[in-house]
Amino acid sequence: MDNGVSGFLQSRRARIRPQEVGLPSHGRRRVPGLRREEVAQLAGVSVDYCIRLEQGRAQNMSDAVLEAIGRVLRLDETEQAHLRDLIRPARSGRRAVSRGRQGVRPGLQLLLDSMAGTPAFVLGRRMDVLAWNALADAIAGFSGKPPAERNQARQVFLDPSAPVCYPNWAAVAAETVAFLRLATGRHPDDPALSALVGELSSKSTDFRRLWVDHQVKEKTYGTKRLVHDVAGQLEFGYETLALPGDPDQLLVAYTVVPGSATAERLALLASWSASGTQRAEAS
Structure with missing residues (x-):
């Protein structure tokens, strides 16, 4: 199953207009909302961090960096937890799931x-x-x-x-x-x-x-x-x-x-x- 991290982050960048975060909105923009470079600038991280994150190569990224990016993208608590699940599936603390049908006690x-x-x-x-x-x-x-x-x-x-x-x-x-x-x-x-x-x-x-x-x-x-x-x-x-x-x-x-x-x-x-x-x- 595609973990969807790229699509998730792109959709969150797209919903924020540049002028909402104090950036100029003039000029030709190939993507709606914020560019990766702008997210990096506002979060105080490198553009490479943002690229790795959207490519699903950020398993070792610190919580502080994830939270900074989440603040820029205005993620709520559920969205922030979802982002952590997407990029750290092996570290989410959840049990391995049963492959069959669930049952109740x-x-x-x-x-x-x-x-x-x-x-x-x-x-x-x-x-x-x-x-x-x-x-x-x-x-x-x-x-x-x-x-x-x-x-x-x-x-x-x-x-x-x-x-x-x-x-x-x-x-x-x-x-x-x-x-x-x-x-x-x-x-x-x-x-x-x-x-x-x-x-x-x-x-x-x-x-x-x-x-x-x-x-x-x-x-x-x-x-x-x-x-x-x-x-x-x-x-x-x-x-x-x-x-x-x-x-x-x-x-x-x-x-x-x-x-x-x-x-x-x-x-x-x-x-x-x-x-x-x-x-x-x-x-």
């Missing part, structure tokens, strides 16, 4: 099941949904899908119904790509992750367009709007927690404002789901 499934009133699921590093509780299943129908289709990235980009399911599909798509970009920096040697990116790139023009932007973003918290076949439009907050002992797995819980339309619809959906389960068990 039995105790984690018990925890999910105990959260009966809260839709919750576990997301793996490749955006596979690894486990869920009954209410999350009632919303997303995880149990009725084969494992390969329990992948949020595939669902967003390859499922024709996704733009209907997500009223704010464009924002969801951008967040999905930004999360996958972050994952590829952390796990450059994960063949299944590389294959997923390749599959999405070959099958989705929207994915290809977003991928070249090199945006990176943690999946932490936010809002999620969904349209359900039975319950109609649902609006949740979501909170994402990294699991102790396995930071490559995230516990995602949907929150609902008490008394809201979504709370009422979710209660109806939970009742409908429970009655369906009872009918299945009785038959």
Whole structure:
């Protein structure tokens, strides 16, 4: 998998206009944004350092130099960490990843099941949904899908119904790509992750367009709007927690404002789901 360091840094140089950092903007410029020479000047490092960095030959570059370049490029905390992952994959401190499908601990499934009133699921590093509780299943129908289709990235980009399911599909798509970009920096040697990116790139023009932007973003918290076949439009907050002992797995819980339309619809959906389960068990 291409570690993407060159494209990442070029995209960050391109978003900064020379006049924003006190440089003259007149004259012919072959590239948008800052040139390498200008980044070097502003960071107080040699141009050779910047060239080596973009070529992925800067594994031994000091943190001070990386931070200086990051300040010039206005990298936020997530972007700075992503840059370190890209140029120092062997020194990121992360465990070697499993080549196969991730699994969850039995105790984690018990925890999910105990959260009966809260839709919750576990997301793996490749955006596979690894486990869920009954209410999350009632919303997303995880149990009725084969494992390969329990992948949020595939669902967003390859499922024709996704733009209907997500009223704010464009924002969801951008967040999905930004999360996958972050994952590829952390796990450059994960063949299944590389294959997923390749599959999405070959099958989705929207994915290809977003991928070249090199945006990176943690999946932490936010809002999620969904349209359900039975319950109609649902609006949740979501909170994402990294699991102790396995930071490559995230516990995602949907929150609902008490008394809201979504709370009422979710209660109806939970009742409908429970009655369906009872009918299945009785038959």
